[in-house]
Amino acid sequence: MIRFENVSYTYPGADEVLHDISFSIERGEKVGLIGANGAGKTTILKAALGLIQTTGTITVGGLPMSRENLSEIRKKLGYVLQNSDNQMFMPTVIEDMIFGSVNYGMSRDDAEKKADEVLKDLNIEYLKKRQNHRMSGGEKRLAAIATVLTMEPEALLMDEPSSALDPKNRRNLINLLKRLWDKSRITYVITTHDLDLVLDTCERVIILNNGRIAADGPAEVILRDQALLEANDLELPFCFAGR
Amino acid sequence: MNKAEKAEREILAIDGMSKGDSAVHRMSPLSKLLLTIVYIVITVSFNKYDITGIFIMILFPVVGYVASGVPVSTAFWKLRIVLPLVCAVGIINPFLDREILFYLGNIGVSGGVVSFITLLMKGVFSLLASFLLVSTTPVEEICRALRQVHFPKILTSLFLLTFRYVHVLLEEVSIMTDAYHLRSPGQKGIHISAWGSFLGQLILRSSDRAGQLYDSMLLRGFQGEFYYAKGRKSAAYSWPVAIICIALAVTFRFLNIAAIFGGVII
Numbered sequence: 001m002i003r004f005e006n007v008s009y010t011y012p013g014a015d016e017v018l019h020d021i022s023f024s025i026e027r028g029e030k031v032g033l034i035g036a037n038g039a040g041k042t043t044i045l046k047a048a049l050g051l052i053q054t055t056g057t058i059t060v061g062g063l064p065m066s067r068e069n070l071s072e073i074r075k076k077l078g079y080v081l082q083n084s085d086n087q088m089f090m091p092t093v094i095e096d097m098i099f100g101s102v103n104y105g106m107s108r109d110d111a112e113k114k115a116d117e118v119l120k121d122l123n124i125e126y127l128k129k130r131q132n133h134r135m136s137g138g139e140k141r142l143a144a145i146a147t148v149l150t151m152e153p154e155a156l157l158m159d160e161p162s163s164a165l166d167p168k169n170r171r172n173l174i175n176l177l178k179r180l181w182d183k184s185r186i187t188y189v190i191t192t193h194d195l196d197l198v199l200d201t202c203e204r205v206i207i208l209n210n211g212r213i214a215a216d217g218p219a220e221v222i223l224r225d226q227a228l229l230e231a232n233d234l235e236l237p238f239c240f241a242g243r
Numbered sequence: 244m245n246k247a248e249k250a251e252r253e254i255l256a257i258d259g260m261s262k263g264d265s266a267v268h269r270m271s272p273l274s275k276l277l278l279t280i281v282y283i284v285i286t287v288s289f290n291k292y293d294i295t296g297i298f299i300m301i302l303f304p305v306v307g308y309v310a311s312g313v314p315v316s317t318a319f320w321k322l323r324i325v326l327p328l329v330c331a332v333g334i335i336n337p338f339l340d341r342e343i344l345f346y347l348g349n350i351g352v353s354g355g356v357v358s359f360i361t362l363l364m365k366g367v368f369s370l371l372a373s374f375l376l377v378s379t380t381p382v383e384e385i386c387r388a389l390r391q392v393h394f395p396k397i398l399t400s401l402f403l404l405t406f407r408y409v410h411v412l413l414e415e416v417s418i419m420t421d422a423y424h425l426r427s428p429g430q431k432g433i434h435i436s437a438w439g440s441f442l443g444q445l446i447l448r449s450s451d452r453a454g455q456l457y458d459s460m461l462l463r464g465f466q467g468e469f470y471y472a473k474g475r476k477s478a479a480y481s482w483p484v485a486i487i488c489i490a491l492a493v494t495f496r497f498l499n500i501a502a503i504f505g506g507v508i509i
């Protein structure tokens with residue numbers, strides 16, 4: 001589904017932040033991308049979406065990253081931004097949710113029907129008519145997730161989806177991911193510092209350290225490996241730490 | 244609440260008002276847009292000495308404000324920044340044009356005074372009409388109406404994006420001033436020594452955010468054209484009302500109604 005080969009990237013006027021990254025994520029895989037602050041997680045997601053121009057090769061759903069394929073690739077991937085304030089740009093939640101589908105040729109009525117389903121799924125029907133700037137951080141996050149799901153992407157890229165959520169909504173998110181996967185075997189990549197979330201929702205974990213892949217393997221194994229985690233400035237998930 | 248936040252609130256308040264419900268809100272955006280443009284063109288086109296002719300044009304905003312429930316006081320409050328400008332433009336007229344036009348009692352009224360007053364009325368009426376339009380029609384609807392009359396999409400999109408980003412800019416100002424004041428208790432305003440870095444940060448941060456917002460628009464298939472949200476269904480009376488109003492305005496322009504009525508009454 002997503003394949004990186006020898007990908008490197010340097011932000012304009014800064015040092016290199018991704019060094020020769022190669023990995024491949026198959027359809028239906030559930031991947032947690034973890035690493036300390038500044039490790040390069042967000043940068044990897046941006047590269048997969050073609051928001052930044054990297055060296056090396058990136059393919060998404062069999063399509064090599066190129067100008068012509070960009071719109072097709074972006075349609076396959078649903079991206080939830082780390083900062084939801086930057087995700088929503090229409091005046092109300094529902095208009096934001098419809099925006100993408102309509103751009104990709106869905107009729108307005110169908111798009112709204114789909115949006116209603118998603119809102120129901122996320123248990124946030126009450127946010128439908130809300131104005132985007134009049135919501136709490138967590139509500140914004142849920143609404144942002146909803147706008148992405150309305151577009152029915154083949155894979156979800158979520159940048160710290162649980163960071164603004166209260167425990168109940170965090171639980172809702174976990175259940176939602178499970179349901180989505182059960183229903184359609186959706187591929188998802190989650191970057192987060194919430195390792196318990198990774199443990200709950202992901203089968204595979206990739207550890208990133210200073211723009212390099214430090215480990216890649218089954219979540220159960222990696223998240224129990226205290227020495228490995230600590231070497232990468234991470235800590236055991238709470239449920240293993242025995243606190 | 245700091246100034247930037249206040250400014251943002253004001254913009255949002257207009258945005259909020261525009262989503263209200265009234266006979267005027269329910270009119271089709273295109274009919275309102277055309278009506279407003281025609282109204283302004285006609286009002287501005289009056290002869291500069293035609294004080295009674297212009298005065299009658301006040302009927303339209305008055306009816307509009309009453310029917311829409313938008314308080315006129317709000318309109319003047321929001322327009323407080325531009326109104327002095329309108330005054331300033333005409334203020335030299337009385338000094339340039341001293342020819343006496345008519346007498347009120349035994350005070351001679353010069354052409355300059357009259358033209359100053361008509362200019363003032365033209366300005367105020369036009370502003371009132373525009374404000375009525377934006378406070379009863381969401382920006383998206385105005386853009387959609389513009390697109391319907393084949394206004395270039397690049398301009399409507401630009402207009403809409405500006406509207407979105409103004410709010411981003413103000414939000415950043417507001418966040419930054421708050422952060423500044425939290426660490427400089429008792430200080431009024433921002434110290435001049437911090438202006439440079441403040442402004443620099445502001446530009447960087449807003450362009451960064453604007454960039455990210457633009458990215459997320461691209462990610463959702465934006466290709467330069469907004470498919471403007473279709474609001475509620477427009478009332479069936481929109482076009483008849485608009486056409487009648489336009490016809491009336493044209494009549495007022497070419498027949499001096501006030502004078503005719505004045506003649507009848509006398």
Ligand SMILES: Nc1ncnc2c1ncn2[C@@H]1O[C@H](COP(=O)(O)OP(=O)(O)OP(=O)(O)O)[C@@H](O)[C@H]1O
Nearest residue numbers: 011012014017035036037038039040041042043044
């Ligand atoms: N716009 C930018 N310009 C220059 N350098 C940047 C920019 N954005 C990020 N960086 C740098 O790139 C590196 C990787 O950033 P990235 O945002 O990918 O980290 P991250 O793993 O997502 O971190 P976090 O957990 O804090 O979100 C960081 O060292 C950061 O300083």
Ligand SMILES: [Mg+2]
Nearest residue numbers: 041042082159
């Ligand atoms: Mg990040």
